[in-house]
Amino acid sequence: MNRMQSELSTATIGRRRANPEALAAKRQARRRQLIDATIDCISRKGIVDTTVPDIARSADMAVGSITQYFDGKDALFTATLAHMSTEFEAAWRADIAAVPENDAAARLRAFLISYFRPDLCQRRKVSVWFAFWSEVRARPKYRAVCAAADAVHDVTLRDLCAAVIAEGGYAGLDATRCAKTLAALSQGLWLELLTGTDGLSREELATHVLLGLTSLFPRHAAHFAA
Template structure:
Protein backbone atom coordinates (compact mmCIF):
# COMPACT_ATOMS: atom_id res chain seq x y z
CA UNK A 1 0.00 0.00 0.00
CA UNK A 2 1.25 3.39 -0.93
CA UNK A 3 1.79 5.69 2.02
CA UNK A 4 1.74 9.43 2.02
CA UNK A 5 3.79 11.66 4.23
CA UNK A 6 2.16 14.76 5.59
CA UNK A 7 3.49 17.81 3.85
CA UNK A 8 5.58 19.98 6.14
CA UNK A 9 4.09 23.40 6.88
CA UNK A 10 5.42 26.20 4.72
CA UNK A 11 7.70 28.75 6.34
CA UNK A 12 4.96 31.36 6.16
CA UNK A 13 2.54 29.05 8.00
CA UNK A 14 5.12 28.35 10.70
CA UNK A 15 5.72 32.06 11.18
CA UNK A 16 1.98 32.64 11.34
CA UNK A 17 1.53 30.07 14.10
CA UNK A 18 4.47 31.48 16.01
CA UNK A 19 3.19 35.02 15.65
CA UNK A 20 -0.22 33.93 16.90
CA UNK A 21 1.32 32.33 19.98
CA UNK A 22 3.46 35.38 20.69
CA UNK A 23 0.48 37.67 20.15
CA UNK A 24 -1.63 35.74 22.62
CA UNK A 25 1.14 35.73 25.21
CA UNK A 26 1.51 39.46 24.81
CA UNK A 27 -2.26 39.94 25.14
CA UNK A 28 -2.18 38.02 28.40
CA UNK A 29 0.79 39.95 29.75
CA UNK A 30 -0.87 43.27 28.93
CA UNK A 31 -4.07 42.08 30.59
CA UNK A 32 -2.04 41.07 33.65
CA UNK A 33 -0.54 44.56 33.87
CA UNK A 34 -4.08 45.98 33.66
CA UNK A 35 -5.30 43.68 36.42
CA UNK A 36 -2.33 44.44 38.70
CA UNK A 37 -2.98 48.16 38.24
CA UNK A 38 -6.70 47.78 38.92
CA UNK A 39 -6.87 45.03 41.56
CA UNK A 40 -3.39 44.66 43.00
CA UNK A 41 -1.25 41.56 43.31
CA UNK A 42 -3.26 39.29 45.58
CA UNK A 43 -6.62 40.01 43.93
CA UNK A 44 -5.43 39.32 40.38
CA UNK A 45 -6.62 35.92 39.15
CA UNK A 46 -6.16 33.87 36.00
CA UNK A 47 -9.85 34.42 35.28
CA UNK A 48 -9.43 38.20 35.51
CA UNK A 49 -6.55 38.06 33.05
CA UNK A 50 -8.45 35.84 30.62
CA UNK A 51 -11.47 38.13 30.70
CA UNK A 52 -9.31 41.22 30.31
CA UNK A 53 -7.55 39.74 27.29
CA UNK A 54 -10.79 38.53 25.74
CA UNK A 55 -9.49 34.96 25.69
CA UNK A 56 -10.65 31.72 27.23
CA UNK A 57 -9.32 30.61 30.58
CA UNK A 58 -8.00 27.51 28.91
CA UNK A 59 -5.76 29.67 26.74
CA UNK A 60 -4.25 31.28 29.86
CA UNK A 61 -3.54 27.87 31.36
CA UNK A 62 -2.08 26.62 28.07
CA UNK A 63 0.43 29.47 27.85
CA UNK A 64 1.37 29.93 31.50
CA UNK A 65 0.03 26.94 33.49
CA UNK A 66 -0.20 28.92 36.75
CA UNK A 67 -0.70 32.42 38.11
CA UNK A 68 2.87 32.48 39.37
CA UNK A 69 4.32 31.69 35.94
CA UNK A 70 2.11 34.36 34.39
CA UNK A 71 3.28 36.94 36.92
CA UNK A 72 6.93 36.01 36.45
CA UNK A 73 6.55 36.40 32.68
CA UNK A 74 4.87 39.78 33.19
CA UNK A 75 7.62 41.01 35.48
CA UNK A 76 10.25 39.78 33.03
CA UNK A 77 8.53 41.66 30.22
CA UNK A 78 8.36 44.89 32.23
CA UNK A 79 11.97 44.61 33.36
CA UNK A 80 13.17 43.96 29.81
CA UNK A 81 11.10 46.84 28.46
CA UNK A 82 12.49 49.25 31.06
CA UNK A 83 16.06 48.09 30.44
CA UNK A 84 15.74 48.43 26.67
CA UNK A 85 14.22 51.89 27.12
CA UNK A 86 17.01 53.42 29.22
CA UNK A 87 19.73 51.70 27.20
CA UNK A 88 18.30 53.18 23.98
CA UNK A 89 18.22 56.63 25.58
CA UNK A 90 21.82 56.23 26.71
CA UNK A 91 23.04 55.25 23.25
CA UNK A 92 21.17 58.07 21.55
CA UNK A 93 22.71 60.63 23.94
CA UNK A 94 26.20 59.99 22.56
CA UNK A 95 29.41 60.00 24.57
CA UNK A 96 29.04 63.18 26.62
CA UNK A 97 28.31 62.28 30.28
CA UNK A 98 26.06 65.32 30.90
CA UNK A 99 23.92 64.48 27.88
CA UNK A 100 23.81 60.84 28.94
CA UNK A 101 22.71 61.65 32.49
CA UNK A 102 20.03 64.04 31.20
CA UNK A 103 18.80 61.40 28.79
CA UNK A 104 18.52 58.78 31.53
CA UNK A 105 16.58 61.12 33.79
CA UNK A 106 14.23 62.13 30.98
CA UNK A 107 13.75 58.49 29.98
CA UNK A 108 12.42 57.70 33.45
CA UNK A 109 9.46 60.03 32.83
CA UNK A 110 8.71 59.08 29.26
CA UNK A 111 4.99 58.38 28.93
CA UNK A 112 5.56 54.90 27.48
CA UNK A 113 7.27 53.87 30.72
CA UNK A 114 5.98 56.33 33.29
CA UNK A 115 2.20 56.07 33.33
CA UNK A 116 -0.25 55.22 36.11
CA UNK A 117 -0.98 51.77 34.75
CA UNK A 118 2.63 50.59 34.68
CA UNK A 119 3.62 52.41 37.85
CA UNK A 120 0.82 50.66 39.72
CA UNK A 121 1.93 47.29 38.32
CA UNK A 122 5.53 47.96 39.38
CA UNK A 123 4.37 48.83 42.88
CA UNK A 124 2.37 45.60 43.05
CA UNK A 125 5.55 43.64 42.31
CA UNK A 126 7.68 45.74 44.67
CA UNK A 127 5.31 44.84 47.49
CA UNK A 128 5.99 41.14 46.88
CA UNK A 129 9.70 41.27 46.07
CA UNK A 130 10.98 40.86 49.62
CA UNK A 131 9.32 37.45 50.03
CA UNK A 132 9.89 36.23 46.47
CA UNK A 133 13.54 35.61 45.55
CA UNK A 134 12.55 34.93 41.94
CA UNK A 135 11.36 38.51 41.57
CA UNK A 136 14.56 39.85 43.13
CA UNK A 137 16.67 37.74 40.79
CA UNK A 138 14.73 38.87 37.71
CA UNK A 139 15.34 42.55 38.37
CA UNK A 140 18.64 42.31 40.21
CA UNK A 141 21.00 42.18 37.23
CA UNK A 142 19.22 45.02 35.44
CA UNK A 143 19.18 47.14 38.59
CA UNK A 144 22.89 46.63 39.14
CA UNK A 145 23.72 47.56 35.54
CA UNK A 146 21.51 50.65 35.74
CA UNK A 147 23.05 51.78 39.03
CA UNK A 148 26.57 51.23 37.72
CA UNK A 149 25.85 53.53 34.78
CA UNK A 150 24.79 56.26 37.20
CA UNK A 151 27.93 55.75 39.28
CA UNK A 152 30.18 55.92 36.21
CA UNK A 153 28.49 59.08 34.95
CA UNK A 154 28.70 60.79 38.33
CA UNK A 155 32.37 59.87 38.52
CA UNK A 156 33.07 61.30 35.04
CA UNK A 157 31.20 64.52 35.81
CA UNK A 158 33.04 64.84 39.11
CA UNK A 159 36.38 64.58 37.33
CA UNK A 160 35.31 66.98 34.58
CA UNK A 161 33.91 69.59 36.96
CA UNK A 162 36.24 69.17 39.91
CA UNK A 163 33.34 68.50 42.27
CA UNK A 164 33.96 67.33 45.82
CA UNK A 165 31.07 64.88 46.20
CA UNK A 166 31.34 61.10 46.49
CA UNK A 167 30.30 59.59 43.16
CA UNK A 168 28.78 56.43 44.63
CA UNK A 169 26.66 58.26 47.22
CA UNK A 170 25.53 60.85 44.69
CA UNK A 171 24.46 58.17 42.22
CA UNK A 172 22.58 56.36 44.99
CA UNK A 173 20.83 59.57 45.97
CA UNK A 174 19.84 60.29 42.37
CA UNK A 175 18.42 56.79 41.91
CA UNK A 176 16.50 57.05 45.19
CA UNK A 177 15.06 60.41 44.15
CA UNK A 178 13.84 59.02 40.83
CA UNK A 179 12.23 56.05 42.58
CA UNK A 180 10.59 58.41 45.07
CA UNK A 181 9.18 60.57 42.29
CA UNK A 182 7.74 57.45 40.66
CA UNK A 183 6.09 56.55 43.97
CA UNK A 184 4.57 60.03 44.33
CA UNK A 185 3.18 59.80 40.81
CA UNK A 186 1.72 56.37 41.51
CA UNK A 187 0.12 57.57 44.76
CA UNK A 188 -1.40 60.57 43.02
CA UNK A 189 0.17 62.98 45.50
CA UNK A 190 -1.09 66.55 45.14
CA UNK A 191 0.75 68.49 42.44
CA UNK A 192 2.59 65.32 41.37
CA UNK A 193 2.71 65.23 37.58
CA UNK A 194 5.23 63.94 35.08
CA UNK A 195 6.17 67.54 34.33
CA UNK A 196 6.69 68.49 37.99
CA UNK A 197 8.71 65.30 38.52
CA UNK A 198 10.95 66.12 35.56
CA UNK A 199 11.42 69.64 36.90
CA UNK A 200 12.39 68.30 40.34
CA UNK A 201 14.93 65.97 38.76
CA UNK A 202 16.35 68.84 36.69
CA UNK A 203 16.70 70.92 39.86
CA UNK A 204 18.63 68.08 41.45
CA UNK A 205 21.03 67.89 38.53
CA UNK A 206 21.56 71.66 38.56
CA UNK A 207 22.26 71.60 42.30
CA UNK A 208 24.74 68.75 42.21
CA UNK A 209 26.39 69.50 38.85
CA UNK A 210 26.22 73.33 38.52
CA UNK A 211 29.04 73.40 35.95
CA UNK A 212 27.16 71.04 33.67
CA UNK A 213 23.49 71.92 34.23
CA UNK A 214 21.66 75.18 34.87
CA UNK A 215 18.13 75.81 36.09
CA UNK A 216 17.28 77.67 32.90
CA UNK A 217 18.45 75.09 30.39
CA UNK A 218 21.03 72.32 30.14
CA UNK A 219 24.45 73.41 28.93
CA UNK A 220 24.22 71.08 25.96
CA UNK A 221 21.13 70.19 23.90
CA UNK A 222 19.49 66.99 25.04
CA UNK A 223 18.37 64.52 22.36
CA UNK A 224 14.82 63.21 22.26
CA UNK A 225 14.36 59.83 23.93
CA UNK A 226 13.34 56.98 21.66
CA UNK A 227 10.18 55.28 22.85
CA UNK A 228 9.87 51.52 23.13
CA UNK A 229 6.82 49.51 22.32
Protein backbone atom coordinates in the same frame (compact mmCIF):
# COMPACT_ATOMS: atom_id res chain seq x y z
CA MET B 1 -13.61 12.68 6.15
CA ASN B 2 -14.00 12.90 2.35
CA ARG B 3 -11.16 13.41 -0.06
CA MET B 4 -11.63 17.19 -0.36
CA GLN B 5 -11.67 17.62 3.41
CA SER B 6 -8.59 15.43 3.69
CA GLU B 7 -6.75 17.49 1.11
CA LEU B 8 -7.74 20.75 2.84
CA SER B 9 -6.60 19.38 6.18
CA THR B 10 -3.29 18.24 4.71
CA ALA B 11 -2.81 21.64 3.07
CA THR B 12 -3.51 23.43 6.36
CA ILE B 13 -1.00 21.27 8.22
CA GLY B 14 1.52 21.87 5.45
CA ARG B 15 1.10 25.64 5.70
CA ARG B 16 1.56 25.54 9.45
CA ARG B 17 4.70 23.47 9.13
CA ALA B 18 5.99 25.75 6.40
CA ASN B 19 5.52 28.92 8.49
CA PRO B 20 7.14 28.36 11.89
CA GLU B 21 7.98 32.07 12.04
CA ALA B 22 4.30 32.98 11.72
CA LEU B 23 3.36 30.53 14.45
CA ALA B 24 6.11 31.86 16.71
CA ALA B 25 4.98 35.44 16.09
CA LYS B 26 1.38 34.53 16.87
CA ARG B 27 2.44 32.81 20.08
CA GLN B 28 4.53 35.80 21.09
CA ALA B 29 1.61 38.12 20.41
CA ARG B 30 -0.65 36.02 22.62
CA ARG B 31 1.93 36.04 25.40
CA ARG B 32 2.17 39.83 25.14
CA GLN B 33 -1.62 40.05 25.21
CA LEU B 34 -1.65 38.15 28.49
CA ILE B 35 1.15 40.28 29.94
CA ASP B 36 -0.71 43.48 29.05
CA ALA B 37 -3.86 42.07 30.64
CA THR B 38 -1.87 41.18 33.76
CA ILE B 39 -0.55 44.74 34.01
CA ASP B 40 -4.08 46.09 33.71
CA CYS B 41 -5.44 43.74 36.36
CA ILE B 42 -2.63 44.29 38.86
CA SER B 43 -2.91 48.06 38.40
CA ARG B 44 -6.58 47.85 39.38
CA LYS B 45 -6.66 45.04 41.94
CA GLY B 46 -3.11 44.49 43.18
CA ILE B 47 -1.08 41.30 43.02
CA VAL B 48 -2.84 39.39 45.78
CA ASP B 49 -6.36 39.96 44.47
CA THR B 50 -5.63 39.46 40.77
CA THR B 51 -6.79 36.02 39.62
CA VAL B 52 -6.31 33.99 36.47
CA PRO B 53 -10.00 34.45 35.52
CA ASP B 54 -9.51 38.22 35.89
CA ILE B 55 -6.60 38.12 33.47
CA ALA B 56 -8.44 35.84 31.04
CA ARG B 57 -11.39 38.23 30.92
CA SER B 58 -9.14 41.23 30.40
CA ALA B 59 -7.29 39.42 27.59
CA ASP B 60 -10.55 38.09 26.10
CA MET B 61 -9.21 34.54 26.32
CA ALA B 62 -10.43 31.29 27.84
CA VAL B 63 -9.01 30.55 31.29
CA GLY B 64 -7.68 27.18 30.18
CA SER B 65 -5.85 28.60 27.20
CA ILE B 66 -3.47 30.56 29.43
CA THR B 67 -1.59 27.36 30.27
CA GLN B 68 -0.62 27.10 26.60
CA TYR B 69 1.59 30.15 27.06
CA PHE B 70 2.58 30.20 30.73
CA ASP B 71 3.11 27.49 33.30
CA GLY B 72 0.69 28.92 35.83
CA LYS B 73 -0.08 32.26 37.43
CA ASP B 74 3.32 32.66 39.09
CA ALA B 75 5.11 32.17 35.77
CA LEU B 76 2.83 34.75 34.12
CA PHE B 77 3.46 37.27 36.89
CA THR B 78 7.21 36.70 36.73
CA ALA B 79 7.15 37.14 32.94
CA THR B 80 5.20 40.37 33.40
CA LEU B 81 7.83 41.74 35.78
CA ALA B 82 10.61 40.67 33.39
CA HIS B 83 8.81 42.36 30.49
CA MET B 84 8.50 45.63 32.39
CA SER B 85 12.16 45.49 33.43
CA THR B 86 13.26 44.86 29.85
CA GLU B 87 11.03 47.66 28.57
CA PHE B 88 12.50 50.13 31.05
CA GLU B 89 16.09 49.15 30.28
CA ALA B 90 15.50 49.39 26.53
CA ALA B 91 14.09 52.90 27.04
CA TRP B 92 16.98 54.34 29.01
CA ARG B 93 19.54 52.63 26.77
CA ALA B 94 17.92 54.18 23.70
CA ASP B 95 17.81 57.61 25.33
CA ILE B 96 21.48 57.45 26.30
CA ALA B 97 22.49 56.19 22.86
CA ALA B 98 20.91 59.28 21.29
CA VAL B 99 23.43 61.52 23.10
CA PRO B 100 27.10 61.92 22.04
CA GLU B 101 29.47 59.84 24.15
CA ASN B 102 31.62 62.85 24.99
CA ASP B 103 28.74 64.73 26.66
CA ALA B 104 28.68 63.15 30.12
CA ALA B 105 26.14 65.53 31.65
CA ALA B 106 23.68 65.18 28.77
CA ARG B 107 23.92 61.40 28.95
CA LEU B 108 23.20 61.44 32.68
CA ARG B 109 20.27 63.78 32.08
CA ALA B 110 18.91 61.50 29.35
CA PHE B 111 19.11 58.47 31.63
CA LEU B 112 17.07 60.10 34.38
CA ILE B 113 14.56 61.79 32.09
CA SER B 114 13.76 58.33 30.68
CA TYR B 115 11.94 57.64 33.96
CA PHE B 116 9.34 60.17 32.85
CA ARG B 117 8.73 59.05 29.28
CA PRO B 118 5.01 58.86 28.41
CA ASP B 119 5.27 55.14 27.67
CA LEU B 120 6.75 54.40 31.11
CA CYS B 121 5.57 57.07 33.52
CA GLN B 122 1.91 56.08 33.72
CA ARG B 123 -0.13 55.55 36.86
CA ARG B 124 -1.07 52.12 35.47
CA LYS B 125 2.53 50.94 35.10
CA VAL B 126 3.92 52.71 38.15
CA SER B 127 1.31 51.06 40.36
CA VAL B 128 2.39 47.67 39.04
CA TRP B 129 6.06 48.44 39.73
CA PHE B 130 5.26 49.22 43.36
CA ALA B 131 3.04 46.15 43.63
CA PHE B 132 5.91 43.92 42.54
CA TRP B 133 8.46 45.72 44.71
CA SER B 134 6.24 45.09 47.73
CA GLU B 135 6.46 41.34 47.02
CA VAL B 136 10.17 41.07 46.27
CA ARG B 137 11.24 39.92 49.73
CA ALA B 138 8.75 37.08 49.84
CA ARG B 139 9.16 35.86 46.24
CA PRO B 140 12.61 34.68 45.12
CA LYS B 141 11.67 34.71 41.43
CA TYR B 142 10.65 38.36 41.57
CA ARG B 143 13.79 39.13 43.57
CA ALA B 144 15.97 37.49 40.92
CA VAL B 145 14.40 39.50 38.11
CA CYS B 146 14.75 42.76 40.03
CA ALA B 147 18.31 42.01 41.13
CA ALA B 148 19.46 41.41 37.56
CA ALA B 149 17.76 44.56 36.26
CA ASP B 150 18.92 46.69 39.19
CA ALA B 151 22.53 45.60 38.74
CA VAL B 152 22.64 46.88 35.16
CA HIS B 153 20.71 50.04 36.02
CA ASP B 154 22.82 50.90 39.05
CA VAL B 155 26.19 50.30 37.38
CA THR B 156 25.18 52.41 34.39
CA LEU B 157 23.93 55.27 36.57
CA ARG B 158 27.05 55.11 38.75
CA ASP B 159 29.32 55.25 35.69
CA LEU B 160 27.40 58.22 34.29
CA CYS B 161 27.75 60.03 37.61
CA ALA B 162 31.46 59.21 37.71
CA ALA B 163 31.94 60.72 34.26
CA VAL B 164 30.22 63.97 35.31
CA ILE B 165 32.23 64.09 38.55
CA ALA B 166 35.48 63.69 36.62
CA GLU B 167 34.46 66.21 33.98
CA GLY B 168 33.42 68.84 36.52
CA GLY B 169 36.15 68.22 39.07
CA TYR B 170 33.69 67.66 41.91
CA ALA B 171 36.10 66.80 44.69
CA GLY B 172 34.63 64.71 47.48
CA LEU B 173 31.61 63.43 45.56
CA ASP B 174 31.19 59.66 45.45
CA ALA B 175 29.65 58.29 42.25
CA THR B 176 27.89 55.38 43.94
CA ARG B 177 26.24 57.63 46.52
CA CYS B 178 25.21 60.13 43.87
CA ALA B 179 23.69 57.34 41.80
CA LYS B 180 21.71 56.00 44.74
CA THR B 181 20.45 59.48 45.56
CA LEU B 182 19.29 60.10 42.01
CA ALA B 183 17.64 56.68 41.68
CA ALA B 184 15.81 57.20 44.98
CA LEU B 185 14.69 60.66 43.84
CA SER B 186 13.40 59.35 40.50
CA GLN B 187 11.53 56.44 42.07
CA GLY B 188 10.18 58.74 44.75
CA LEU B 189 8.78 60.97 42.02
CA TRP B 190 7.08 57.89 40.57
CA LEU B 191 5.45 57.46 43.96
CA GLU B 192 4.42 61.12 43.85
CA LEU B 193 2.69 60.43 40.53
CA LEU B 194 0.87 57.52 42.13
CA THR B 195 -0.13 58.96 45.49
CA GLY B 196 0.52 62.71 45.38
CA THR B 197 -2.32 65.20 45.75
CA ASP B 198 -0.80 67.94 43.58
CA GLY B 199 -1.50 66.16 40.30
CA LEU B 200 1.95 66.86 38.89
CA SER B 201 2.45 66.09 35.21
CA ARG B 202 5.29 63.97 33.86
CA GLU B 203 7.02 67.14 32.72
CA GLU B 204 6.76 68.69 36.19
CA LEU B 205 8.08 65.52 37.82
CA ALA B 206 11.03 65.55 35.43
CA THR B 207 11.76 69.14 36.44
CA HIS B 208 12.20 67.97 40.03
CA VAL B 209 14.80 65.39 39.07
CA LEU B 210 16.64 68.06 37.08
CA LEU B 211 16.72 70.19 40.23
CA GLY B 212 18.32 67.25 42.00
CA LEU B 213 20.95 66.97 39.28
CA THR B 214 21.73 70.67 39.53
CA SER B 215 22.07 70.43 43.31
CA LEU B 216 24.60 67.62 43.01
CA PHE B 217 26.48 69.00 40.01
CA PRO B 218 26.05 72.82 40.03
CA ARG B 219 28.79 73.44 37.47
CA HIS B 220 26.67 71.58 34.93
CA ALA B 221 23.47 73.53 35.65
CA ALA B 222 23.20 74.68 32.02
CA HIS B 223 23.21 71.04 30.88
CA PHE B 224 20.33 70.16 33.19
CA ALA B 225 18.06 73.07 32.33
CA ALA B 226 14.48 71.93 31.75
